[in-house]
Amino acid sequence: MALNDQNAAPESRSEWWRHAVTYQVYVRSFADSDGDGVGDLPGITSRLPYLRDLGVDALWLTPFYTSPQHDHGYDVADYCDVDPRFGTLADADTLVATAHDLGLKVIVDLVPNHTSDEHVWFQAALAAEKGSPERARYIFRDSPADRPGEPPNNWLSVFGGPAWTQLPDGQWYLHLFDSSQPDLDWRNPEVGDMFVDVLRFWLDRGVDGFRIDVAHGLVKEEGLRDQEVGEGEELGSGAPINEEHSMVERTLRDEPMWDQPEVHDVYRRWHTVLEEYDGDRMMVAEAWTQTPESMARFVRPDEMQQSFNFAWLLAPWSAKAFADVVTGTLDAMAPVGASPTWVLSNHDVVRHTTRYGGGPVGLARAKAATLAMLALPGSSYLYEGEELGLEQVDVEPAFRQDPSWFRTGEVGRDGCRVPVPWSGDAPPYGFGPGSEQPWLPQPLDWAPLTMEAQAADPDSTLAFYRSALAARRTFATTAGDEVEVLDGGSEDVLLLRRGPVTVVVNCGEQTVPLPDGELLLASAPVVDGLPPDSAAWVTTA
Structure with missing residues (x-):
């Protein structure tokens, strides 16, 4: 391919x-x-x-x-x-x-x-009222009408727990990460x-x-x-x-x-x-x-x-x-x-x-x-x-x-x-x-x-x-962008060709032969083939 x-x-x-x-x-x-x-x-x-x-x-x-x-x-x-x-x-x-x-x-x-909750914008938002331009820079919402006192939706934080924190005035702000990282409103x-x-x-x-x-x-x-x-x-x-x-x-x-x-x-x-x-x-x-x-x-x-x-x-x-x-x-x-x-x-x-x-x-x-x-x-x-x-x-x-x-x-x-x-x-x-x-x-x-x-x-x-x-550095900019996935002879062998460089990765448990060419570099000593859990670069003219 x-x-x-x-x-x-x-x-x-x-x-x-x-x-x-x-x-x-x-x-x-x-x-x-x-x-x-x-x-x-x-x-x-x-x-x-x-x-x-x-x-x-x-x-x-x-x-x-x-x-x-x-x-x-x-x-x-x-x-x-x-x-x-x-x-x-x-x-x-x-x-x-x-x-x-x-x-x-x-x-x-x-x-x-998101910003820090110590960013000047968020500090201004905390000091401002609901519906203010200061709060419009972040995602502030009220509880749903049918779920008073609950968060605006069911989203979770990447860091665990709800993605919403409630303020004393009843509004919630969104933080997909920590509560100290309020999300900005990019629609503003x-x-x-x-x-x-x-x-x-x-x-x-x-x-x-x-x-x-x-x-x-x-x-x-x-x-x-x-x-x-x-x-x-x-x-x-x-x-x-x-x-x-x-x-x-x-x-x-x-x-x-x-x-x-x-x-x-x-x-x-x-x-x-x-x-x-x-x-x-x-x-x-x-x-x-x-x-x-x-x-x-x-x-x-x-x-x-x-x-x-x-x-x-x-x-x-x-x-x-x-x-x-x-x-x-x-x-x-x-x-x-x-x-x-x-x-x-x-x-x-x-x-x-x-x-x-x-x-x-x-x-x-x-x-x-x-x-x-x-x-x-x-x-x-x-x-x-x-x-x-x-x-x-x-x-x-x-x-x-x-x-x-x-x-x-x-x-x-x-x-x-x-x-x-x-x-x-x-x-x-x-x-x-x-x-x-x-x-x-x-x-x-x-x-x-x-x-x-x-x-x-x-x-x-x-x-x-x-x-x-x-x-x-000897081939990165000259070998081209085409990669050919070759048959490695085993489901445990990855064999790729990019320009003059053939890459062999042995993910199996047995030593495998290297293709013809000059060994440019290997991640482990190569004696009678490429050992398990190793890779090599082989170059051809």
């Missing part, structure tokens, strides 16, 4: 983001410059040479704006300033300038679905105007792109009707935040709070704003849509440039599952002429080394899946620490900080957010000065996983990532 996006004009294929590898920096957990246990912008700037040497093209920064940090920055109180915990606007400018000097692009996170033009100003503020400061948080959620179905559930279904929010959710493919369901047609008008407007700036500025959607086709709608030519392909992240360790994701993704991208975007881990899901079984097997599979991903056409996103082989950490309840933990009692996302180990043999492993544990405690057995320890080991996971990224 051959797949390729035939609608894309050749002259449009050179934008930097089309084949970029972007490294996600979770700001709180990357590098701490002042010893308070929390990562910050100067700390990130000091580590930018590491990212250059790793071989990535760009970094994506999670929110660093002024925030009470109830959801670690995804509750924004001021979109045009830096939270003092992380530095200053001058620090942000220095980071962007330094990254550019090193040849790195910078993508910043934008959170348009004032909201759209404000975010255009925010875009321009950061574009003027030189950022190269935006990761759009909850991109599918901005506009709710008019009327805010109840969510309908079928027999055997339960009400749900549809956004994975823990192991159970992140491991299960979403099924088609009624979701009046997500993926409404009008949301695309927002991104068409934003597209025109970005076009005013030079340097191929871009947007990438965090859109937990239900089908590849709905994901593709966010990357039509007049909307965003990328959308995270969560189907790759959700796929189990299976040759057939990987093949289905590749074919489904490329089939969906072709009609809109968009480049696919691949990702295996981020700050909201269980690290893929753990998802694939943990320990040596999980790490072997994680490296193999990464090698397969990096060979595919389009852009790949890496999550900080995966190049060190970090696993999900079982953070003790006393130290957990994820709001979903407090609302539901479920473990939540803290385990993938533990700060990165850089050097030394004890916490904080060079994450910051001093000898204290950082904001989330690091395991005591991480000394062999530090960047410093792995940099000295040619067989380390870090060395593998550096080799893979260097090898990828």
Whole structure:
């Protein structure tokens, strides 16, 4: 089967983001410059040479704006300033300038679905009366006439519990996430105007792109009707935040709070704003849509440039599952002429080394899946620490900080957010000065996983990532966008051909032969064939 996006004009294929590898920096957990246990912008700037040497093209920064940090920055109180915990606007400018000097692009996170309850707009709404212009910026509603005292509808929060909180005057406000994150009403033009100003503020400061948080959620179905559930279904929010959710493919369901047609008008407007700036500025959607086709709608030519392909992240360790994701993704991208975007881990899901079984097997599979991903056409996103082989950490309840933990009692996302180990043999492993544990405690057995320890080991996971990224540069922009799914000779073998590169992934329990050609790179030693739980790139003339 051959797949390729035939609608894309050749002259449009050179934008930097089309084949970029972007490294996600979770700001709180990357590098701490002042010893308070929390990562910050100067700390990130000091580590930018590491990212250059790793071989990535760009970094994506999670929110660093002024925030009470109830959801670690995804509750924004001021979109045009830096939270003092992380530095200053001058620090942000220095980071962007330094990254550019090193040849790195910078993508910043934008959170348009909701604000913090400490945002000046929401504070004004609380002080205003029902029906006021201040409340019209958010989604305030009364109880239904036939259900006095009850919420306006049956929607649930992604973080557990009702999606509505009642005020003393009887009105309710919608929050699809934490109660400290009230949803904006994107049917109010004032909201759209404000975010255009925010875009321009950061574009003027030189950022190269935006990761759009909850991109599918901005506009709710008019009327805010109840969510309908079928027999055997339960009400749900549809956004994975823990192991159970992140491991299960979403099924088609009624979701009046997500993926409404009008949301695309927002991104068409934003597209025109970005076009005013030079340097191929871009947007990438965090859109937990239900089908590849709905994901593709966010990357039509007049909307965003990328959308995270969560189907790759959700796929189990299976040759057939990987093949289905590749074919489904490329089939969906072709009609809109968009480049696919691949990702295996981020700050909201269980690290893929753990998802694939943990320990040596999980790490072997994680490296193999990464090698397969990096060979595919389009852009790949890496999550900080995966190049060190970090696993999900079982953070003790006393130290957990994820709001979903407090609302539901479920473990939540803290385990993938533990700060990165850089050097030394004890916490904080060079994450910051001093000898204290950082904001989330690091395991005591991480000394062999530090960047410093792995940099000295040619067989380390870090060395593998550096080799893979260097090898990828030899064909990423020249191998074309066509992928052929070949017969691997076994249902446990994934065999893909892209230009001169053939990708082999062995998901079975037996060693398998490699196709003819020169072995470019493998995720495990190759002696008499490709061992189980590994992958290889083979090139042909």
